[in-house]
Amino acid sequence: ETGVTQSPTHLIKTRGQQVTLRCSSQSGHNTVSWYQQALGQGPQFIFQYYREEENGRGNFPPRFSGLQFPNYSSELNVNALELDDSALYLCASSLALQARTAYGYTFGSGTRLTVV
Amino acid sequence: AQTVTQSQPEMSVQEAETVTLSCTYDTSESDYYLFWYKQPPSRQMILVIRQEAYKQQNATENRFSVNFQKAAKSFSLKISDSQLGDAAMYFCAYRSFHQAGTALIFGKGTTLSVSS
Numbered sequence: 639e640t641g642v643t644q645s646p647t648h649l650i651k652t653r654g655q656q657v658t659l660r661c662s663s664q665s666g667h668n669t670v671s672w673y674q675q676a677l678g679q680g681p682q683f684i685f686q687y688y689r690e691e692e693n694g695r696g697n698f699p700p701r702f703s704g705l706q707f708p709n710y711s712s713e714l715n716v717n718a719l720e721l722d723d724s725a726l727y728l729c730a731s732s733l734a735l736q737a738r739t740a741y742g743y744t745f746g747s748g749t750r751l752t753v754v
Numbered sequence: 755a756q757t758v759t760q761s762q763p764e765m766s767v768q769e770a771e772t773v774t775l776s777c778t779y780d781t782s783e784s785d786y787y788l789f790w791y792k793q794p795p796s797r798q799m800i801l802v803i804r805q806e807a808y809k810q811q812n813a814t815e816n817r818f819s820v821n822f823q824k825a826a827k828s829f830s831l832k833i834s835d836s837q838l839g840d841a842a843m844y845f846c847a848y849r850s851f852h853q854a855g856t857a858l859i860f861g862k863g864t865t866l867s868v869s870s
Contacts, residue, residue: 671857680758680845680860681799694857726797730857743858745791745799 640665642746644729650752651719657751659714663731664744670712672704675726675748687712688734716751724753756781758848760861767836768869774821775831775864777846785851788822789858790831794842802844805829807851833866841868 643662651657663670669688673681683696687706701717710731716723730743757780767773779788790802805813805822812820817837821830833840843865847858 673857673860678862680847680862681858683857683859686857696857728797728799730799743799743801747796747798750797 642729642731642744644727644746644749646749647747648750648752650754653719653721653753655719656715656717657719659716659727659729659749659751661712661714661729661731661746663710663712663729667731667733667744668710669732669734670706670710671730671732671743672712672714673728673730674698674723675728677725681728684714719753721753724751726750756783756786756848756850756859758846758859758861760846760864762864763862764865764867766867766869767833767840769836769838771836772832772834773836773866775833775844775846775866777829777831777861779827779829779846779848781827781848781850783850783852787849787851788820788829789847789849790818790820790829791845791847791860792840792842793845793863799845803831836868838868838870841866 645660671686672684675681684698686694690706703715706712726748728748729746732743759778786807788805791799792802803815803818817834819832843863845863846861
């Protein structure tokens with residue numbers, strides 16, 4: 639059973655640029671959620687995808703967007719990067735029998751994004 | 755909105771000793787899940803233990819156990835026979851049971867150090 643893989647592991651971008659982060663979900667999982675973890679803080683929920691549709695979103699602006707593909711892998715896109723976007727971005731996959739009953743989150747090791 | 759509070763930024767314990775990490779939460783819901791996650795320097799969130807709010811019995815996983823006090827909205831983690839490998843950041847998290855599209859709400863974490 640494969641786990642959750644995120645790429646790249648580290649990334650440095652300039653303010654105003656755009657970035658795409660990738661996540662391969664665990665085999666058999668159909669739900670992917672993304673979190674932003676600032677240094678020394680707990681992860682903050684960005685959004686969640688279930689069967690290729692966004693079905694939940696945290697308090698993040700529209701410049702944070704995402705996709706989920708038919709194989710349940712996912713991308714997180716951030717436009718117009720700001721210095722405060724510097725953080726660890728975590729992806730978690732799970733199996734939802736229905737859209738709301740997701741169990742057993744498996745997390746990736748994250749992408750460390752630095753905006754300069 | 756639900757919130758999770760971890761009031762101990764740092765804790766320390768000696769090998770083989772017992773330590774308890776505190777967590778309180780606020781919610782108006784009656785059905786929900788509570789979790790403890792461990793985040794070592796590798797950054798991957800690892801599930802330590804999970805509690806369903808409708809179960810009165812406290813969850814136990816080997817050396818890890820919880821004290822779930824639903825009325826007090828308290829969910830503490832006890833680590834017995836502490837090992838050097840237990841050193842990590844520990845996060846308490848809440849998840850709504852019924853609401854579709856929601857994910858995990860994390861506390862700010864407790865850094866646990868273990869000395870020999």
